[in-house]
Amino acid sequence: MSLLTVGSVAFDAIETPFGKTDKIIGGAGTYISISSSFFTKPVNVVAVVGDDFPEEYIKTLESQGINTDGLQVKEGEKTFFWAGKYHNDMNSRDTLVTELNVLEHFDPIVPANYQDAQYVMLGNLSPQVQSTVIERLENRPKLVVMDTMNFWMDIAWDDLMKTISMVDVLSINDEEARQLSKEYSLRKAAKKIMEMGPKYLIIKKGEHGALLFHEDKVFSAPALPLEEVFDPTGAGDTFAGGFIGYLAKTDDISFDNMKKAVIYGSAMASFCVEKFGTDRLLEITEADLEARVKEFEELTVF
Amino acid sequence: MSLLTVGSVAFDAIETPFGKTDKIIGGAGTYISISSSFFTKPVNVVAVVGDDFPEEYIKTLESQGINTDGLQVKEGEKTFFWAGKYHNDMNSRDTLVTELNVLEHFDPIVPANYQDAQYVMLGNLSPQVQSTVIERLENRPKLVVMDTMNFWMDIAWDDLMKTISMVDVLSINDEEARQLSKEYSLRKAAKKIMEMGPKYLIIKKGEHGALLFHEDKVFSAPALPLEEVFDPTGAGDTFAGGFIGYLAKTDDISFDNMKKAVIYGSAMASFCVEKFGTDRLLEITEADLEARVKEFEELTVF
Numbered sequence: 002m003s004l005l006t007v008g009s010v011a012f013d014a015i016e017t018p019f020g021k022t023d024k025i026i027g028g029a030g031t032y033i034s035i036s037s038s039f040f041t042k043p044v045n046v047v048a049v050v051g052d053d054f055p056e057e058y059i060k061t062l063e064s065q066g067i068n069t070d071g072l073q074v075k076e077g078e079k080t081f082f083w084a085g086k087y088h089n090d091m092n093s094r095d096t097l098v099t100e101l102n103v104l105e106h107f108d109p110i111v112p113a114n115y116q117d118a119q120y121v122m123l124g125n126l127s128p129q130v131q132s133t134v135i136e137r138l139e140n141r142p143k144l145v146v147m148d149t150m151n152f153w154m155d156i157a158w159d160d161l162m163k164t165i166s167m168v169d170v171l172s173i174n175d176e177e178a179r180q181l182s183k184e185y186s187l188r189k190a191a192k193k194i195m196e197m198g199p200k201y202l203i204i205k206k207g208e209h210g211a212l213l214f215h216e217d218k219v220f221s222a223p224a225l226p227l228e229e230v231f232d233p234t235g236a237g238d239t240f241a242g243g244f245i246g247y248l249a250k251t252d253d254i255s256f257d258n259m260k261k262a263v264i265y266g267s268a269m270a271s272f273c274v275e276k277f278g279t280d281r282l283l284e285i286t287e288a289d290l291e292a293r294v295k296e297f298e299e300l301t302v303f
Numbered sequence: 304m305s306l307l308t309v310g311s312v313a314f315d316a317i318e319t320p321f322g323k324t325d326k327i328i329g330g331a332g333t334y335i336s337i338s339s340s341f342f343t344k345p346v347n348v349v350a351v352v353g354d355d356f357p358e359e360y361i362k363t364l365e366s367q368g369i370n371t372d373g374l375q376v377k378e379g380e381k382t383f384f385w386a387g388k389y390h391n392d393m394n395s396r397d398t399l400v401t402e403l404n405v406l407e408h409f410d411p412i413v414p415a416n417y418q419d420a421q422y423v424m425l426g427n428l429s430p431q432v433q434s435t436v437i438e439r440l441e442n443r444p445k446l447v448v449m450d451t452m453n454f455w456m457d458i459a460w461d462d463l464m465k466t467i468s469m470v471d472v473l474s475i476n477d478e479e480a481r482q483l484s485k486e487y488s489l490r491k492a493a494k495k496i497m498e499m500g501p502k503y504l505i506i507k508k509g510e511h512g513a514l515l516f517h518e519d520k521v522f523s524a525p526a527l528p529l530e531e532v533f534d535p536t537g538a539g540d541t542f543a544g545g546f547i548g549y550l551a552k553t554d555d556i557s558f559d560n561m562k563k564a565v566i567y568g569s570a571m572a573s574f575c576v577e578k579f580g581t582d583r584l585l586e587i588t589e590a591d592l593e594a595r596v597k598e599f600e601e602l603t604v605f
Contacts (some may be wrong), residue, residue, distance in 0.1 A: 208489075303524075
């Protein structure tokens with residue numbers, strides 16, 4: 002089923018205890034689109050870059066089956082840039098640079114050939130941009146999934162509440178779930194957040210896996226205990242991309258299938274962290290993915 | 304199969320955001336014994352208390368099928384006492400009082416009728432006391448499980464290394480696994496720790512569940528997402544008691560059965576935190592436990 006993704010397509014400069022990169026391709030929209038394109042094609046991306054964004058990077062996206070008709074290239078402007086440095090434990094990082102550039106006045110365009118979107122993944126962006134995309138779709142998609150972060154809770158609460166009320170699935174991390182609900186217990190937090198609109202809630206817990214909530218049901222997905230996390234950048238977005246990609250491919254939004262989608266998303270994220278940036282995502286095969294999903298099964302079956 | 308447990312039988316005074324207790328029965332040996340007695344009887348306990356320890360508390364233990372022949376009562380001495388206060392998030396606490404009392408010179412006695420022990424659970428205690436118990440058993444038990452904590456890593460490293468080298472299963476939390484191995488990745492930490500002696504390692508992650516390692520295999524058990532944690536005291540020991548109790552009952556130490564034992568331990572721990580101290584453990588039924596284990600299944604099956 003046709004999939005639309007929205008999110009930043011950007012430059013990242015990453016430093017981890019294992020090394021550092023120059024400006025490489027990054028951004029939530031990039032990770033989501035590459036990850037979901039593993040399951041379904043085309044992935045119709047809505048995003049914006051500056052004229053400094055290399056043609057080669059756009060070709061990389063297109064070679065994955067990503068349709069860039071909705072990728073605006075702004076002449077005379079610069080691409081969003083983020084630089085960060087991870088601490089030794091890889092669980093925390095310092096942001097060194099954030100240059101909004103083209104994202105500051107991002108007015109998303111939804112091309113006519115994207116209008117049949119049945120599955121929509123709103124990657125982390127200003128909630129106002131996220132809701133604009135929904136409003137610019139003529140028909141309500143079958144499933145709208147939204148990712149966001151604490152930053153928008155701090156500076157754009159009302160916009161955030163509006164967008165959250167419009168989506169089916171919200172994906173945030175445990176700290177953010179606590180901030181959003183003002184509840185420490187994740188079970189209580191989930192109840193409160195689902196009263197804000199979304200019928201489903203995913204709480205991402207990094208190395209501790211993820212929880213999927215719906216009505217009074219819960220599913221707990223483990224994370225694969227890895228020997229080495231090389232670069233965690235994009236893991237959450239890769240998870241989201243795998244989640245929506247699997248749902249779009251199978252076109253089944255039952256709770257049972259969403260559980261599987263969470264596992265496929267987790268498997269994709271477990272690859273993402275094995276190399277810098279999107280490198281590992283661009284080389285895995287279907288056999289790699291199925292073997293990884295099997296590892297998740299072995300990890301949890303008792 | 305016959306089970307021997309060692310650990311503190313003590314007084315606890317607990318304060319949580321929900322209320323506070325006077326001195327109530329507590330201690331690792333108490334939680335382990337009550338939890339394991341749910342699976343197999345008798346539980347042969349090795350411990351020490353002072354003459355201030357109420358006869359009524361000993362009767363409570365005995366009514367659960369706990370054999371107190373190895374519980375020394377020291378005339379003129381006082382029982383170990385711990386007082387603590389939990390913070391609002393229930394994940395951290397301040398120790399207000401620690402009075403070692405009878406534990407300071409604890410010389411464990413293993414009565415003759417305990418000598419057939421096939422399963423041994425060494426609750427958190429000085430590693431020197433733990434190894435003494437193993438040495439005082441005429442025959443090597445089928446399975447020795449050891450719990451310990453960071454405190455002993457700080458002050459009794461050599462004794463700890465000796466005891467760890469003597470056991471089959473080590474049970475510690477994630478922070479402690481990192482401290483013990485000097486590795487941040489839990490997978491790497493597990494490898495290093497299993498080189499110290501234990502063939503199996505359990506890493507407890509509190510609200511994030513537990514990991515069981517053996518050779519190159521891993522099992523990830525979730526924690527039940529609870530609406531309310533009323534009092535976390537003793538949850539780790541209750542887990543350990545359920546783990547060894549299930550193994551002693553089924554007398555099967557295969558990796559597959561250990562996975563089940565981890566789930567039964569987790570289920571027992573999820574009850575423990577629902578009321579103060581041992582209150583909830585003393586009222587649950589077999590049907591309660593089976594229903595809870597079923598919840599764990601539903602939580603993880605995909």
